[in-house]
Amino acid sequence: MRTLGVLLRKELHATFTSPVAWVVSAVYLLVAGYTFSLSLFFSKVANLTYIFHQIYILLVLLVPVITMRAFAEERKADTLELLLTAPIREIWIVLAKYLSTMALVGGLLVLSFSYALVLLIYGEPDMAPILGGYLALFLLASLLVAVGTFWSSITENQVVAASASLGTFLMLWFIDSIAYLLPAPADLFFVNLSILGHFTPFVSGSLFLSDAGFFLTGTLLALFMTTRALADR
Amino acid sequence: MVTFDRVTKRYGSFTAVRDVSLKVEAGEILGLLGPNGSGKTTLIRMLTGYHSPTSGRLSVGGFDTVDQPMETRRRIGYVPESHPAYGHMRVREFLRFMASLRGVAPKAIPAAIEETVEALSLGEVLGKPIQTLSRGYRQRVAIGQALVHSPDLLILDEPTNGLDPRQIIETRNLIRGLAGRRTVIMTSHILSEIARTVDRVAIMLRGELLTVRSMAETPDLEKLFLSLA
Numbered sequence: 001m002r003t004l005g006v007l008l009r010k011e012l013h014a015t016f017t018s019p020v021a022w023v024v025s026a027v028y029l030l031v032a033g034y035t036f037s038l039s040l041f042f043s044k045v046a047n048l049t050y051i052f053h054q055i056y057i058l059l060v061l062l063v064p065v066i067t068m069r070a071f072a073e074e075r076k077a078d079t080l081e082l083l084l085t086a087p088i089r090e091i092w093i094v095l096a097k098y099l100s101t102m103a104l105v106g107g108l109l110v111l112s113f114s115y116a117l118v119l120l121i122y123g124e125p126d127m128a129p130i131l132g133g134y135l136a137l138f139l140l141a142s143l144l145v146a147v148g149t150f151w152s153s154i155t156e157n158q159v160v161a162a163s164a165s166l167g168t169f170l171m172l173w174f175i176d177s178i179a180y181l182l183p184a185p186a187d188l189f190f191v192n193l194s195i196l197g198h199f200t201p202f203v204s205g206s207l208f209l210s211d212a213g214f215f216l217t218g219t220l221l222a223l224f225m226t227t228r229a230l231a232d233r
Numbered sequence: 234m235v236t237f238d239r240v241t242k243r244y245g246s247f248t249a250v251r252d253v254s255l256k257v258e259a260g261e262i263l264g265l266l267g268p269n270g271s272g273k274t275t276l277i278r279m280l281t282g283y284h285s286p287t288s289g290r291l292s293v294g295g296f297d298t299v300d301q302p303m304e305t306r307r308r309i310g311y312v313p314e315s316h317p318a319y320g321h322m323r324v325r326e327f328l329r330f331m332a333s334l335r336g337v338a339p340k341a342i343p344a345a346i347e348e349t350v351e352a353l354s355l356g357e358v359l360g361k362p363i364q365t366l367s368r369g370y371r372q373r374v375a376i377g378q379a380l381v382h383s384p385d386l387l388i389l390d391e392p393t394n395g396l397d398p399r400q401i402i403e404t405r406n407l408i409r410g411l412a413g414r415r416t417v418i419m420t421s422h423i424l425s426e427i428a429r430t431v432d433r434v435a436i437m438l439r440g441e442l443l444t445v446r447s448m449a450e451t452p453d454l455e456k457l458f459l460s461l462a
Contacts, residue, residue, distance in 0.1 A: 002333075003333075006333040006334060010319070013321075017321070077319075078315045078317035079319060081283055081317060082331070084282075085282055085306060085309070086306060087302075087303045087307045088334055233284055
């Protein structure tokens with residue numbers, strides 16, 4: 001655990017001093033804040049459904065930009081060789097990268113709690129969809145960060161890592177569309193791979209263990225694949 | 234101290250290292266000499282655990298590099314050819330980070346850093362970010378991170394590459410100064426550097442180990458190399 005702490009400190013410093021992280025954070029806060037203000041003033045309805053979907057899109061677009069440097073930068077600077085020849089397990093290196101990125105993305109989601117606070121002060125919102133929505137955003141962020149970290153671990157080119165991550169996220173977003181062309185039970189398989197399909201029930205206040213399990217399983221699978229990618233050399 | 238036992242490394246149909254067997258005694262300085270692409274870096278990367286051998290076994294201090302990687306890595310200090318370091322870190326911070334990763338107890342870290350700084354004359358740049366240092370200082374920092382945990386075995390990949398004549402002499406003296414106290418394996422494709430620095434030389438070509446000779450018994454390394462190559 002001490003090793004994880006040492007690596008995590010280094011990763012947090014690298015993440016929070018990266019200009020990319022600050023630009024991405026600024027874009028996220030600007031767009032989310034703008035959308036929240038508009039939807040509140042136009043609809044005058046105390047719910048965040050629209051905002052949650054807006055943040056969903058922002059995460060799909062912005063997480064690849066944050067995760068692209070995770071391993072690609074280390075590989076290019078040859079510092080990955082220092083880490084991989086030190087007496088530490090690959091899983092600690094992967095977890096430190098994942099947790100530091102989650103600290104940034106999670107921090108952005110926590111800042112958006114202010115929208116719920118505004119609704120609580122000035123209205124009487126139904127809290128179930130709001131709590132479900134935030135839980136869904138954290139689960140979604142976890143999956144996206146893990147997948148983005150995986151792509152970064154297999155290339156030294158940050159643009160390639162970001163493009164592969166974005167492509168994967170978009171495929172997982174729209175993959176259920178192909179189900180209309182497929183016979184049962186193949187259609188069900190593709191419907192169940194859709195991240196939007198597992199995200200939407202949370203936002204409407206319905207919490208299913210299977211939806212949470214999808215995000216958590218995907219996160220663990222991506223972290224496992226990242227560890228294998230590092231170990232396989 | 235170090236044993237290579239019939240070590241082979243293949244990448245698909247390409248064989249980078251073929252059937253290498255070699256022993257390195259404790260306190261000895263061994264030079265791996267060969268042209269670029271002869272398999273020197275691949276061989277030492279297998280020793281550090283960065284690559285796994287396709288077949289054969291490697292051990293450090295009696296521990297197998299594949300079955301007991303943590304044990305072997307604790308005993309190794311490694312300086313890759315490009316002298317990598319985290320440029321944004323200050324020298325002291327980087328040495329502390331690497332000492333922690335290599336398992337130096339927190340209380341022992343300040344003394345370990347002090348000893349390393351003294352040995353490598355890094356005192357005047359200790360508080361500077363690594364990315365602002367000259368190439369010579371960056372190389373010293375890279376050697377420092379490899380020595381900070383007092384390893385039994387120091388591995389240097391092309392340690393004098395890109396250095397000016399003064400820095401080359403300093404590096405050579407530093408390595409010679411470790412003789413007897415540490416086992417050192419260094420690679421180089423420069424005959425004169427190997428001749429002036431090591432106790433024994435192992436000559437590699439196209440992934441094969443051609444010969445291992447004591448420098449005391451090899452008055453003309455150039456002649457020997459040309460007769461083999």
